[in-house]
Amino acid sequence: MTQTTKKRKVSLNFILDNLTELGWDYTCGRMSRSGMEIYDGIMRHCGILNETEHWNEDVYADSNGDW
Secondary structure (H helix, E strand, C coil), X not given: CCCCCCCCCCCHXXXXXXXXXXXXXXXXXXXXXXXXXXXXXXXXHCXXXXXXXXXXXXXXXXXXXXX
C-alpha cells in the first residue's frame, strides 16, 4: 500500500492572524502562565514582540509572570 502526502503551502499571514485572535484568550486571562510564556515566545520569534515585551503587560503582571 502506497501512501501519498499532499503538501500545502504554509501562510505566515494565516498563522499570525490566528495567533492574534488567540491573544484574546491571553488578554481575558483564560490562558495558563505556561501558555502565556509560549505565546510570548512565538510572538517574539515572529518579530511581533520585542525581547522583553509581553502580549498583554497587565495580564502578565496579574499572573505573577516571571519568565
